[in-house]
Amino acid sequence: xxxxxxxxxxxxxxxxxxxxxxxxxxxxxxxxxxxxxxxxxxxxxxxxxxxxxxxxxxxxxxxxxxxxxxxxxxxxxxxxxxxxxxxxxxxxxxxxxxxxxxxxxxxxxxxxxxxxxxxxxxxxxxxxxxxxxxxxxxxxxxxxxxxxxxxxxxxxxxxxxxxxxxxxxxxxxxxxxxxxxxxxxxxxxxxxxxxxxxxxxxxxxxxxxxxxxxxxxxxxxxxxxxxxxxxxxxxxxxxxxxxxxxxxxxxxxxxxxxxxxxxxxxxxxxxxxxxxxxxxxxxxxxxxxxxxxxxxxxxxxxxxxxxxxxxxxxxxxxxxxxxxxxxxxxxxxxxxxxxxxxxxxxxxxxxxxxxxxxxxxxxxxxxxxxxxxxxxxxxxxxxxxxxxxxxxxxxxxxxxxxxxxxxxxxxxxxxxxxxxxxxxxxxxxxxxxxxxxxxxxxxxxxxxxxxxxx
Amino acid sequence: xxxxxxxxxxxxxxxxxxxxxxxxxxxxxxxxxxxxxxxxxxxxxxxxxxxxxxxxxxxxxxxxxxxxxxxxxxxxxxxxxxxxxxxxxx
Numbered sequence: 001x002x003x004x005x006x007x008x009x010x011x012x013x014x015x016x017x018x019x020x021x022x023x024x025x026x027x028x029x030x031x032x033x034x035x036x037x038x039x040x041x042x043x044x045x046x047x048x049x050x051x052x053x054x055x056x057x058x059x060x061x062x063x064x065x066x067x068x069x070x071x072x073x074x075x076x077x078x079x080x081x082x083x084x085x086x087x088x089x090x091x092x093x094x095x096x097x098x099x100x101x102x103x104x105x106x107x108x109x110x111x112x113x114x115x116x117x118x119x120x121x122x123x124x125x126x127x128x129x130x131x132x133x134x135x136x137x138x139x140x141x142x143x144x145x146x147x148x149x150x151x152x153x154x155x156x157x158x159x160x161x162x163x164x165x166x167x168x169x170x171x172x173x174x175x176x177x178x179x180x181x182x183x184x185x186x187x188x189x190x191x192x193x194x195x196x197x198x199x200x201x202x203x204x205x206x207x208x209x210x211x212x213x214x215x216x217x218x219x220x221x222x223x224x225x226x227x228x229x230x231x232x233x234x235x236x237x238x239x240x241x242x243x244x245x246x247x248x249x250x251x252x253x254x255x256x257x258x259x260x261x262x263x264x265x266x267x268x269x270x271x272x273x274x275x276x277x278x279x280x281x282x283x284x285x286x287x288x289x290x291x292x293x294x295x296x297x298x299x300x301x302x303x304x305x306x307x308x309x310x311x312x313x314x315x316x317x318x319x320x321x322x323x324x325x326x327x328x329x330x331x332x333x334x335x336x337x338x339x340x341x342x343x344x345x346x347x348x349x350x351x352x353x354x355x356x357x358x359x360x361x362x363x364x365x366x367x368x369x370x371x372x373x374x375x376x377x378x379x380x381x382x383x384x385x386x387x388x389x390x391x392x393x394x395x396x397x398x399x400x401x402x403x404x405x406x407x408x409x410x411x412x413x414x415x416x417x418x419x420x421x422x423x424x425x426x427x428x429x430x431x432x433x434x435x436x437x438x439x440x441x442x443x444x445x446x447x448x449x450x451x452x453x454x
Numbered sequence: 455x456x457x458x459x460x461x462x463x464x465x466x467x468x469x470x471x472x473x474x475x476x477x478x479x480x481x482x483x484x485x486x487x488x489x490x491x492x493x494x495x496x497x498x499x500x501x502x503x504x505x506x507x508x509x510x511x512x513x514x515x516x517x518x519x520x521x522x523x524x525x526x527x528x529x530x531x532x533x534x535x536x537x538x539x540x541x542x543x544x
Contacts, residue, residue: 002538068533
């Protein structure tokens with residue numbers, strides 16, 4: 001039977017250390033919606049999503065109430081739209097109608113974001129996928145809740161450099177199309193290498209084609225809990241440090257597993273995975289950067305940062321894996337800049353550069369995330385940054401992603417405010433030397449030698 | 455039926471337990487265990503309750519108890535037991 005100290009500890013985590021379940025994301029397959037008539041397609045998509053997810057938000061609230069743990073977001077991910085719309089959509093504008101349908105479905109089911117306006121082009125692009133990618137700027141500018149992602153490479157296929165080049169241009173166009181809101185459209189657009197099929201976190205969530213008709217994935221969080229736990233072991237050796245992270249990750253993940261099972265049962269939808277991620281928010285005490293600093297760094301970005309992040313990421317997984325029957329998604333520590341007050345402070349004090357962030361992405365769970373760069377950055381430079389990240393992912397057999405925001409009209413020294421969970425970000429310096437000739441070569445980078453395992 | 459954990463946290467005062475217990479008794483909610491302690495100067499009480507016989511829904515019970523808490527100046531929470539057992543037991 002539980003005792004009062006355990007109850008006190010759990011409630012302290014929730015009330016004072018910001019333990020929460022970051023998201024319940026319902027993955028919905030749209031494969032059975034495919035149609036050659038655009039109006040029919042849109043109708044089928046809307047009906048399927050609003051049918052499957054009609055009780056998602058209310059069920060999330062019920063669970064929140066009964067267990068006393070906040071579930072911050074309720075979201076939906078769908079099959080990559082480029083696959084579903086290929087037959088009906090002849091132009092980028094046709095695809096935009098689907099984005100609007102998704103936006104309406106998201107609003108009518110009351111979820112705050114819907115992911116899956118996506119394309120998987122890690123090896124090549126069909127004409128429909130090209131049209132789709134060209135529709136992204138307008139789709140993100142004319143919708144509120146739709147999130148988009150494009151997978152441009154994988155360890156198995158290599159990197160599609162044509163898509164990398166195109167995505168540099170698309171990010172620029174998206175920034176321009178949403179310049180009135182600080183180029184916010186780019187915050188809803190992720191470029192992946194090795195994108196997971198079951199990621200519950202936005203903006204990169206989509207429902208992979210290997211998934212079932214519907215599934216419940218849950219993303220946990222809890223950087224504040226880990227930070228508080230580490231405060232108690234100041235000065236202790238690495239063994240103690242690692243054990244503390246691991247035990248804390250176990251507890252955090254158990255809460256996520258419970259919520260996932262409950263949601264799955266109540267909604268009558270199979271449980272997919274728990275994503276063991278430390279996802280920061282701009283709120284004080286909810287920062288991954290603060291964990292790294294608690295380990296003994298004066299500031300994130302100092303020498304030792306990559307090692308600290310590597311051990312954090314690994315221990316989170318080790319603790320979390322035992323706590324859940326299925327883990328997946330991105331699982332690890334997120335290092336977005338704008339969404340983490342500790343990261344923002346580190347950039348402002350000159351401790352954290354884009355290059356150091358790139359090094360950190362070799363050992364974290366995702367990549368260069370929510371980084372604001374000057375609006376004057378060229379498309380080829382953005383493509384170069386994407387190619388670097390994709391190369392790290394491809395060679396290290398891990399997911400990497402790029403979510404850069406080239407804020408129109410802003411330059412180094414300025415700050416951009418997105419508000420809410422998205423936070424604010426100082427505009428960061430980008431290396432000024434060109435990679436245009438490299439990006440213009442076209443074609444693809446072959447898969448690495450260690451991908452041939454058959 | 456899942457057990458409910460009722461926690462009361464706040465400044466100690468006369469009659470806290472009496473008020474909560476009266477409410478539970480009036481609503482056919484059985485108390486299986488009570489423990490209390492002082493943590494950092496605050497009164498902490500935990501009850502393990504079985505609401506299997508009660509006609510109140512979980513939400514109504516939680517709302518009623520929150521209201522009683524507000525009245526006497528303490529924070530009362532109701533949570534299903536699972537959140538604690540899952541987190542602290544393998």
